[in-house]
Structures are given as C-alpha cells and as structure tokens.
Amino acid sequence: MTSSTHGALLDAVTFDDDGLVPAIAQDAETGQVLMMAYMTADTLRETLERGRMVYWSRSRQERWAKGEASGHTQTVEEVRLDCDGDTLLFKVQQEGGACHTGFHSCFYRRAEGERLVEDGKKIFDPGEVYDEA
Amino acid sequence: MTSSTHGALLDAVTFDDDGLVPAIAQDAETGQVLMMAYMTADTLRETLERGRMVYWSRSRQERWAKGEASGHTQTVEEVRLDCDGDTLLFKVQQEGGACHTGFHSCFYRRAEGERLVEDGKKIFDPGEVYDEA
Numbered sequence: 001m002t003s004s005t006h007g008a009l010l011d012a013v014t015f016d017d018d019g020l021v022p023a024i025a026q027d028a029e030t031g032q033v034l035m036m037a038y039m040t041a042d043t044l045r046e047t048l049e050r051g052r053m054v055y056w057s058r059s060r061q062e063r064w065a066k067g068e069a070s071g072h073t074q075t076v077e078e079v080r081l082d083c084d085g086d087t088l089l090f091k092v093q094q095e096g097g098a099c100h101t102g103f104h105s106c107f108y109r110r111a112e113g114e115r116l117v118e119d120g121k122k123i124f125d126p127g128e129v130y131d132e133a
Numbered sequence: 134m135t136s137s138t139h140g141a142l143l144d145a146v147t148f149d150d151d152g153l154v155p156a157i158a159q160d161a162e163t164g165q166v167l168m169m170a171y172m173t174a175d176t177l178r179e180t181l182e183r184g185r186m187v188y189w190s191r192s193r194q195e196r197w198a199k200g201e202a203s204g205h206t207q208t209v210e211e212v213r214l215d216c217d218g219d220t221l222l223f224k225v226q227q228e229g230g231a232c233h234t235g236f237h238s239c240f241y242r243r244a245e246g247e248r249l250v251e252d253g254k255k256i257f258d259p260g261e262v263y264d265e266a
Contacts, residue, residue: 009244024157024166031164033157036220048244080240081249083232087169089240099216107213107222111142111181116214 006048014085015041020056021088025098027105028077028091034098035106037064039088051076053092070129072096097123100130139181142212147219148174153189154221158231160238161210161224167231168239170197172221184209186225203262205229230256233263 015021020038027034037055039047043063046054053074057064067073078091099106099120108120148154153171160167170188172180176196179187186207190197200206211224232239232253241253 006244006247008247008249012242012249022155022169024169026166033159033166033222035215036155036157036169079244081242081244082168082239083234083236083241084239087239089166101216103216106215106217106220108216109145109214111139111212111214114139114141116141116145 006045009048009079009081010041010045012081012085013041013044013088016086018058020058021086023053023055023088023090025053025074025090025092025094028093032105033107034074034092034094034104044088047076047090048079053090067095070096070100070124072098072124072129074098100126102126102129139178142181142214143174143178145214145218146174146177146221147217149219151191153191154219156186156188156221156223158186158207158223158225158227160227162226165238166240167207167225167227167237177221180209180223181212186223200228203229203233203257205231205257205262207231233259235259235262 025034040056043054053066055064073095074092080089103120158167173189176187186199188197207225213222236253
C-alpha cells in the first residue's frame with residue numbers, strides 16, 4: 001500500500017500536543033480489550049501499511065513494533081476512529097499475550113470491593129520471552 | 134460506599150501531569166467499545182461511589198456526569214486497571230447511545246481502503262436530545 005492509501009484516516013486523526021493519539025487494541029475474536037497505548041503519525045502510518053500494530057513508547061521515547069521482542073504480534077483486522085478523531089480502536093488478531101507480564105490482556109486486574117484481584121489468563125512466562133525480564 | 138472502599142484501586146491508578154487517567158467504556162453485554170474519555174481522581178471516586186460513569190471534560194474543563202443532559206447514562210458493571218495503572222476499563226450498561234452524534238458507539242467510523250465509512254447504529258437524533266444541538 002502507498003502512504004496515500006490511508007489518507008482519509010490520517011487526515012481525520014487529531015494528535016495531541018506531543019504528537020500522539022491513543023490506540024485501543026481489542027481482540028477481534030473475543031472482543032476482549034487487550035491494551036491501550038499511543039501512536040505517532042509515523043507509527044500509525046506504519047501500522048496501516050504493515051497491517052501490524054506499531055506503537056510509540058512514551059517511557060522509552062521510541063518506536064515500538066509490538067511483538068518484535070516477544071513474537072506476540074498484533075495483526076490488524078479493523079481500524080476505527082471515534083467522533084472527535086482523537087482515539088483509535090483496532091481490532092486485532094493477538095499472537096500469544098498482549099501484556100508484558102504474561103497475561104493475554106493488560107487489564108488483568110479487577111476491582112472487587114476494597115481489593116484489586118487478578119483474574120486474567122496468564123499465557124506465557126515473561127522470563128522466558130524477554131531477555132531483560 | 135465510603136471513599137475508602139475503593140482505596141486499592143485509587144491508590145493503584147497513575148494520573149498524568151494534568152491529573153487525568155483515560156477511561157475506556159465497553160458495553161458489558163455486547164463487548165462493543167463505546168468511547169474513551171478521561172477522569173480525574175475526584176470523578177473516578179464519584180464514578181465508583183455512584184456506580185455511574187462521571188468523566189472530566191478536557192474541552193470544557195469541568196466535571197461531566199455522562200447522561201446528565203441526555204439521559205444516556207452508563208451504569209458500571211465492572212472496573213479494570215491495566216498493568217501500568219495508567220488506563221481504566223469499565224464494563225457498562227449503556228442507556229441509549231454513548232455518542233453525542235446519536236450513534237451507540239463513538240467509534241462509528243471504519244477505515245476502508247482510502248475512505249472512512251460510517252457503519253455504526255444511530256440510536257437517537259441529537260437535535261431532540263441536546264438543547265444546544
């Protein structure tokens with residue numbers, strides 16, 4: 001695909017003062033919300049061109065191709081934009097787990113009365129996947 | 134509920150430099166992602182205490198009790214926090230439509246090749262619901 005292919009989407013997105021837009025990744029099969037992270041115009045363009053999620057890491061201030069280290073890639077099945085144009089929703093096919101902690105979804109903690117309980121499904125052992133873990 | 138009831142959740146949330154945390158609202162019944170907006174510690178506390186979504190409007194810089202004007206309230210069924218503690222996920226029971234444009238979800242625009250197409254379900258006529266519309 002050429003970069004102009006997704007012109008309508010790119011033109012409609014409003015990036016914040018840091019040049020970022022929040023991107024929600026949702027499991028295309030189950031509907032489970034997997035994670036939320038941020039994209040720059042460049043990583044959004046790359047995401048659309050490759051059909052794989054590429055974020056911008058705010059903590060490391062660098063491009064972050066999801067799954068590059070872990071193999072846990074996210075293949076894009078659908079791209080949606082909200083009414084204000086300032087949030088993206090991607091339906092993705094998740095390879096392995098979305099969360100660096102080993103859970104399928106980053107939202108593995110649920111509020112239950114006074115406690116936060118973990119109830120997500122642990123897919124992998126981070127120690128075996130990430131060198132730095 | 135007392136404010137201490139949700140202490141564990143409130144303590145675990147990381148608010149950004151503006152004192153905000155992104156909150157994703159997902160339809161508890163269908164799994165459809167409805168919207169993403171922001172909460173302050175105060176509106177998060179109020180959300181948990183009332184069991185209804187209360188956001189912070191960044192454009193108006195004021196508390197925004199969802200559905201106060203439209204009647205389209207969001208009743209909280211489940212609250213989740215992500216691994217970094219900087220994004221909340223709420224499963225809600227949506228009364229009417231989540232979007233001020235009349236659609237059930239704010240993500241009613243889908244990228245399709247070079248175009249953005251509307252394919253959401255229009256639930257109401259904004260002109261009949263909002264005075265200012």
